[in-house]
Amino acid sequence: MEAGELPKAERALIDRFLRFLESERRYSLYTIRNYRQALEGLLHYICSSGNATKDVFQLVGPLTLRSYIIEAQRSGASKRTLHLRVSAFRSFFRYLRKHGEIEHNPVAGISVPKYRRPLPKFLTETEMARFLDSPMALLKAGETDAFSAHRDTLIFELFYGAGLRISEAVQANWGNYDSRSQCLKVLGKGNKERICPIGEHAAKLLQEFKTTHAVVKGRADPLLHNLAGQRLSAYWIQKRMKVYLRHAELPDDLTPHKIRHSFATHLLNAGADMRVVQELLGHASLSTTQIYTHVGLKRLKEAHQQAHPRA
Numbered sequence: 506m507e508a509g510e511l512p513k514a515e516r517a518l519i520d521r522f523l524r525f526l527e528s529e530r531r532y533s534l535y536t537i538r539n540y541r542q543a544l545e546g547l548l549h550y551i552c553s554s555g556n557a558t559k560d561v562f563q564l565v566g567p568l569t570l571r572s573y574i575i576e577a578q579r580s581g582a583s584k585r586t587l588h589l590r591v592s593a594f595r596s597f598f599r600y601l602r603k604h605g606e607i608e609h610n611p612v613a614g615i616s617v618p619k620y621r622r623p624l625p626k627f628l629t630e631t632e633m634a635r636f637l638d639s640p641m642a643l644l645k646a647g648e649t650d651a652f653s654a655h656r657d658t659l660i661f662e663l664f665y666g667a668g669l670r671i672s673e674a675v676q677a678n679w680g681n682y683d684s685r686s687q688c689l690k691v692l693g694k695g696n697k698e699r700i701c702p703i704g705e706h707a708a709k710l711l712q713e714f715k716t717t718h719a720v721v722k723g724r725a726d727p728l729l730h731n732l733a734g735q736r737l738s739a740y741w742i743q744k745r746m747k748v749y750l751r752h753a754e755l756p757d758d759l760t761p762h763k764i765r766h767s768f769a770t771h772l773l774n775a776g777a778d779m780r781v782v783q784e785l786l787g788h789a790s791l792s793t794t795q796i797y798t799h800v801g802l803k804r805l806k807e808a809h810q811q812a813h814p815r816a
Contacts, residue, residue, distance in 0.1 A: 519544045533672045543593035587617045627767040639749035659710045666707035668768035671739045671761045680724030693787040
C-alpha cells in the first residue's frame with residue numbers, strides 16, 4: 506500500500522456501510538457525504554499513525570478514538586463537527602459488530618465536548634411569500650420559460666406546504682400522490698412511510714403542472730422532472746433555489762431544509778399541536794420538534810422586550 510493510500514478492505518467496508526445507509530435507512534446524500542469524510546478521515550489518521558494492520562477496524566480501540574478526537578480539537582474542529590464524526594463512528598462500528606466484522610464497539614464510553622444545537626433558521630411568512638412568487642415573477646420578466654416557472658413554483662410550494670425533506674421530494678412519483686385527499690405518500694428517514702397533506706394551494710399547482718406542463722405522467726414517473734422527463738437531483742434543486750433567493754433579495758445560503766424549518770415554525774406559531782407537527786415532519790422524537798417552539802418563544806420574548814414598559 507502506497508503512502509496516502511487507504512487499505513482496500515477497509516474502504517470496502519465503509520462503502521458497504523454507506524450503501525446500507527442510503528438504500529435501507531434512506532439517509533440524505535448530504536449525510537452520506539459527511540459520514541464518508543468522517544470515516545475516511547479516521548482511517549487515514551490510523552494509517553498515517555503507523556497503526557495500520559491487516560484488520561484495521563478490528564483492532565481500533567477507545568484509546569485510538571480519543572487520540573483522534575484530541576488531535577481534531579487541536580486542529581480546530583468545532584464541537585458540531587466532532588459530534589457529527591463521533592455519530593458516524595458510533596453508527597459505523599455498531600454496523601460492523603452486528604455483521605460480525607468486529608467483536609467490540611470501540612465507541613462505547615467515548616464522549617465529546619457538549620454541543621448546544623443552534624436554533625433553526627427560517628423565513629418569515631412575508632419573506633416566504635416573496636420567495637415563492639419569484640419563479641412566476643421571472644417568467645413575467647421573460648427570464649425563464651413557462652415549464653420551469655410552473656415546475657419550480659411547485660417544488661418550493663411542496664417544501665413549504667408539506668414540510669418535505671429534499672430527498673423525499675426528489676423521490677416522489679406521480680403514483681405517490683392522491684388527488685382526492687390532496688396527500689403525498691413519502692419515504693423518509695429509516696425507510697418510514699408517512700402521508701403528507703400538501704394543502705389546497707400546492708394541490709392546485711400540482712394539478713395544473715400535470716395537466717399543462719408535465720412531460721411524464723405515469724404512476725412510476727418522477728413528479729419533479731426536467732424537459733427530458735428525468736428525475737431532478739437534490740443538488741440541482743439546491744442550486745436552482747439560489748436563483749430565486751437572489752431575486753427575492755434573501756440570503757443565498759438558505760437551503761430547502763430551511764423551508765421545512767419555516768413550515769414547522771409557522772404551524773407552531775399559529776397554534777398547531779406539537780404532536781401533530783411531529784407527525785407531519787416525520788420526527789421520531791418529540792424533542793426534535795420542540796426546538797421549533799424555542800424559535801417561536803424567542804420571537805415572543807423579543808416582541809415583549811420591545812413593547813412592554815417593564816420588560
